[in-house]
Amino acid sequence: MSEITTRPLILISNDDGIDAPGIRALASALDGLGDLHVVAPITEQSAVGHAITVRDPVRAREWPFKVPSGTIPAHAVTGTPADCVKLALNRILPRKPDLVVSGINNGPNTAVNVIYSGTVSAATEATILGIDAVAFSQDAWGKTEFEASGRWARRLAERVLERGLPSGILLNVNIPFLPFDDIRGARVTRQARGRWEEEFDPRTDPFNQIYYWMGGRFVNLDEGEDTDLEAVESGHVSITPIHYDLTAYEALREMETWTW
Numbered sequence: 232m233s234e235i236t237t238r239p240l241i242l243i244s245n246d247d248g249i250d251a252p253g254i255r256a257l258a259s260a261l262d263g264l265g266d267l268h269v270v271a272p273i274t275e276q277s278a279v280g281h282a283i284t285v286r287d288p289v290r291a292r293e294w295p296f297k298v299p300s301g302t303i304p305a306h307a308v309t310g311t312p313a314d315c316v317k318l319a320l321n322r323i324l325p326r327k328p329d330l331v332v333s334g335i336n337n338g339p340n341t342a343v344n345v346i347y348s349g350t351v352s353a354a355t356e357a358t359i360l361g362i363d364a365v366a367f368s369q370d371a372w373g374k375t376e377f378e379a380s381g382r383w384a385r386r387l388a389e390r391v392l393e394r395g396l397p398s399g400i401l402l403n404v405n406i407p408f409l410p411f412d413d414i415r416g417a418r419v420t421r422q423a424r425g426r427w428e429e430e431f432d433p434r435t436d437p438f439n440q441i442y443y444w445m446g447g448r449f450v451n452l453d454e455g456e457d458t459d460l461e462a463v464e465s466g467h468v469s470i471t472p473i474h475y476d477l478t479a480y481e482a483l484r485e486m487e488t489w490t491w
């Protein structure tokens with residue numbers, strides 16, 4: 232089964248859409264590291280979590296995609312980030328990739344936002360399918376500048392290609408929005424505890440019907456210094472190993488004592 236080639240195949244996806252500046256920056260940063268192939272949503276899919284498309288057709292279209300050394304193969308998909316990874320592995324890529332990277336997301340995916348994140352879900356799907364994966368997010372909204380984040384993404388992707396990840400584990404990486412020289416290094420972290428306190432703003436549509444627009448603010452309920460939020464806020468790249476097995480192993484014994 233071993234390939235003759237020594238160049239790793241790297242699948243690149245995201246949730247902000249194939250034309251988002253973050254995925255362009257990620258592909259450019261990885262230029263030369265291996266054979267790159269982009270398979271990403273044609274429209275923005277932020278906050279779709281791990282949704283997959285089962286009641287509609289999924290279409291994939293070849294898409295122009297340039298990196299500094301030239302053009303790389305790319306497909307835009309009418310689906311979610313998880314769809315993109317599934318379809319890429321099943322139908323689009325010439326062989327099983329060595330690494331899947333997702334991002335660089337417009338905005339952080341720290342704390343509970345991991346649950347809502349399409350960026351993380353693309354990486355999670357790869358892990359489920361047995362491929363090492365890293366999700367990258369930049370801790371700022373609406374920026375077109377990803378130079379420092381791209382350099383960190385390259386460095387971390389190289390490390391993961393060299394070392395490999397433990398089975399079932401992916402990395403959720405959040406990068407502070409700072410000049411490269413001002414980033415103070417990387418920290419391995421845990422997810423901070425916190426939650427969104429939502430406000431649904433009621434508005435009136437042209438037909439006099441009420442609709443709602445979700446807003447809110449994130450509340451950090453965690454004082455720890457070893458969290459993803461704390462790392463990014465103190466100018467460090469946050470690397471959180473995560474897994475998709477949601478079993479609460481620490482509760483198994485307690486639950487077994489109940490009479491069901």
Ligand code: MN
Pocket residue numbers: 246247276277278336337349350
């Ligand atoms: Mn996004």
